[in-house]
Amino acid sequence: MIWFITKRIAYAMLILLGVSFITYLLLYLIPADPARQIAGRSATAEVVANIRHQLGLDLPFYQQYLRYLGNLLQGDLGRSYVQRSEVAALIGSRLGATLQLMAAGIACELVIGIALGMLAALKRDSAIDRLLMAFSFIGVSSPHFIAAMLLLYVFAVKLAWFPMGGYGGVSHLLLPAITLGLLGSGWYSRMVRSSMIEVLHQDFIRTARAKGLTRARVILRHVLPNAITPVIPMIGIDIGIFMGGLVVVESVFGWPGIGQLAWQAIQQVDIPVIVGVTTVSAVAIIVGNLLADLIIPFIDPRIDIRKS
Amino acid sequence: MAALRIFLTMCRRPSVAVALAFIVIVVVASLLAPWIAPYDPNEQFFEGLTLEGAPLPPNATYWLGTDLLGRDLFSRIVYGARTSLIIGIVANGIAVVIGTLVGITAGFVRGWLGMALMRLTDLMMAFPALLLAIALAAILSPSLWIVALVIAMVNWVQVARVIYSETISIAAREFVAVERTIGASSLRILFSHLLPHLVPTILVWATLGISTTVLLEATLSFLGIGVQPPLPSWGNIIFESQSYFTSASWLVLFPGVAIVALSLSFNLVGDALRDELDPTLKGRR
Numbered sequence: 001m002i003w004f005i006t007k008r009i010a011y012a013m014l015i016l017l018g019v020s021f022i023t024y025l026l027l028y029l030i031p032a033d034p035a036r037q038i039a040g041r042s043a044t045a046e047v048v049a050n051i052r053h054q055l056g057l058d059l060p061f062y063q064q065y066l067r068y069l070g071n072l073l074q075g076d077l078g079r080s081y082v083q084r085s086e087v088a089a090l091i092g093s094r095l096g097a098t099l100q101l102m103a104a105g106i107a108c109e110l111v112i113g114i115a116l117g118m119l120a121a122l123k124r125d126s127a128i129d130r131l132l133m134a135f136s137f138i139g140v141s142s143p144h145f146i147a148a149m150l151l152l153y154v155f156a157v158k159l160a161w162f163p164m165g166g167y168g169g170v171s172h173l174l175l176p177a178i179t180l181g182l183l184g185s186g187w188y189s190r191m192v193r194s195s196m197i198e199v200l201h202q203d204f205i206r207t208a209r210a211k212g213l214t215r216a217r218v219i220l221r222h223v224l225p226n227a228i229t230p231v232i233p234m235i236g237i238d239i240g241i242f243m244g245g246l247v248v249v250e251s252v253f254g255w256p257g258i259g260q261l262a263w264q265a266i267q268q269v270d271i272p273v274i275v276g277v278t279t280v281s282a283v284a285i286i287v288g289n290l291l292a293d294l295i296i297p298f299i300d301p302r303i304d305i306r307k308s
Numbered sequence: 309m310a311a312l313r314i315f316l317t318m319c320r321r322p323s324v325a326v327a328l329a330f331i332v333i334v335v336v337a338s339l340l341a342p343w344i345a346p347y348d349p350n351e352q353f354f355e356g357l358t359l360e361g362a363p364l365p366p367n368a369t370y371w372l373g374t375d376l377l378g379r380d381l382f383s384r385i386v387y388g389a390r391t392s393l394i395i396g397i398v399a400n401g402i403a404v405v406i407g408t409l410v411g412i413t414a415g416f417v418r419g420w421l422g423m424a425l426m427r428l429t430d431l432m433m434a435f436p437a438l439l440l441a442i443a444l445a446a447i448l449s450p451s452l453w454i455v456a457l458v459i460a461m462v463n464w465v466q467v468a469r470v471i472y473s474e475t476i477s478i479a480a481r482e483f484v485a486v487e488r489t490i491g492a493s494s495l496r497i498l499f500s501h502l503l504p505h506l507v508p509t510i511l512v513w514a515t516l517g518i519s520t521t522v523l524l525e526a527t528l529s530f531l532g533i534g535v536q537p538p539l540p541s542w543g544n545i546i547f548e549s550q551s552y553f554t555s556a557s558w559l560v561l562f563p564g565v566a567i568v569a570l571s572l573s574f575n576l577v578g579d580a581l582r583d584e585l586d587p588t589l590k591g592r593r
Contacts, residue, residue, distance in 0.1 A: 010524040014427075015430060015434050018427075018434070019429040019431065019434055019435070022431070022435070026412060026443050026444070031457055033368050039496060102564050119316075134323070137572060137575060137576065138568065138572060140525075140575065141519060141523070141568055141571040141572035142568045142571070142572075143469050143523045143527050143530070143567060143568075143571075144527070144544070144569075145526075145527060145546065146526075146560075146567060146568060149546075149550070149553055149560055149564070150564070153553065153554065153557060153560075191445050196374070202337060207464060236353045239436075240433070240434075240436040240437065241436070241437075242436075243436040243438075244436045244437060244438025244527075245438075246529060247438060247439065248438075248530070248531070249530075251531075260440065262442065263531065264535055265446075266442060266446055266531055266532060267532060269446055271443070271446055271447055274439075274443045274444055278435065278439040278440060278442075278443050279440060281435070281436045281439050281550070282430075282434045282435050282436070285434050285435070285436065286434050287432075294447070
């Protein structure tokens, strides 16, 4: 057990190291001249050389990378070209709002996905099943910005049930969270449907029914817990797709999280901020997957961690 | 003949038949855009705006209305189909080629190179595809081909993982071992046994991947770092008119419907292809 956890954490560390290398490439190697970008167009050669020295761009390649890695470990993501402040501070001040929306969005995804998947599995091959699966297909084929604008138009502009966006209480949170939930639920509902159909056909379910348990009890106590275990590792994988959706949904609804920060940075070509948000998201994905891997053996004792 | 039979079975599902029809319409529209579009997509009509300078809703002259500059929306959507398809096919084509090469190398050649390639795909999986694409597009300053390249660079990972596990499972089967014992070279096994078995998987992913690509292009264009105006793309039509969508909703609605319909169509066809081509799935639905 301890060996498995250590190995898994060590691998996550290795991937994090790889992530830092790629973000380093994005920040300092691909752009034509980062020092020139920071200094601005009208800067003299002397100023540019000065900034280059400050950033360590005159050092050999591996030293530059080690320096970047050292900064990263101290939580320093570099400086924004446009806003003239620390990227880490910009992200930090918006992290709370994003976590709020993430929690609400993932909750929506799971509730909608599991409920629809269950319903479809129980009504297998009926019109309801086909309708729900068609819905999940449309969900996974729609870009977030279209769904967000559509919901905003119908529920905020036409019906005026919700505010037009911005930061605030539950009424502000609900519409963006539902957008993320509706689009993300497609994968979950398909997965829950197929795993539930599989569980429904197993012997122990027939036994449970035969010993006189009600249908509702069998489904809630015996089928559901077994059918939703594959959902847990899925959440870890899903965080990646979710973070992408967050950029779009936050910018459409004006939710002041790191997604909106990224969107503003895109409009101003503020690369350190974009790369900073990418780095933070990658860390979130790695940690999410790690947690899912570590939690799953406790929930499902059939999974043998020595094999994986 | 087998291909025709599969095609006909797929068409028996009404949803797939509609999806295929829509794909054909989009392909024809993008090939014949100059003949189908009633106007030049970049011409700004004086009478295409109201006296106050607002865009016109759908009417007899401009079937889907006009945009903020008084350009015909229908013509822009027809030309936008070109952009979406070119990027869909080119970007996804590159992604499938890279993914297949990486997957086969890692699964069949193995060794340190295979190990390194799989660790690289693990690493790429740690990045949110959209954010990585955004970062790359922002750095490389977008054009049509750069956008296609950026999408290919983030989309090959999925293909590589699928092809990798397929290759491993095929290479472990007995007929491959038999071939080896009768002295077939690795290259012969690769080209006359492995690749033919991989074709169905590659085909399925080549179709499903176009859906993802269309969505990614639309999203990048919507964020302003995809295809750059005045070249029309369905995503950048919405990008240009997003702040007016409460008063001119058709500017978002029509290109939006086009994006969802195209992506949905490729998803449906890809899914049906998988059902037809993957024998292990037969009867399990």
